[in-house]
Amino acid sequence: MTFLQLLQTLEERMGRIHWPLRARAASIHELFEGCGLHHELVLRLARAIYAENRCHHLKDQVTVEATLRAISPIHAAVLHADHTDIDTYRFLESFVATVQALFGQKPPPRRVRPDTKLGQVLLFPIRHRAAH
Secondary structure: EEEEHHHHHHHHHHHOOOOOOOOOOHHHHOEOOOOOOOHHHHHHHHHHHHHHHHOOOOOOEHHHHHHHHHHHHHHHHHHOOOOOOOOHHHHHHHHHHHHHHHHHOOOOOOOOOOOOOOOOOOOOEEEEEEEE
């Protein structure tokens, strides 16, 4: 798969609202048409994938190993940032899952320890006001 094919597939599967690609782009600098919902994050991801795969042109091949290596530090930084909102979190998780699916990778299963309490009901005493 080429870098351009990867991004075109991401645009198709995740939506143009996230990946607004310019159809006739000739370089990475003219790849995006306007700004998507998570524009800065998408730019960081695309540039990291391009660089880690040592691409010189949009039609250079990308590998799953280099692509996952490229997105891993960005993924970790965004997930551990204090200011990450739920929409960005969901977008990033969807992006990682989509990339893994494109390359035929299965995401690692999430482990829940059996001794972990998932929730707890707290009862609070109710005080009634005396009528005057």
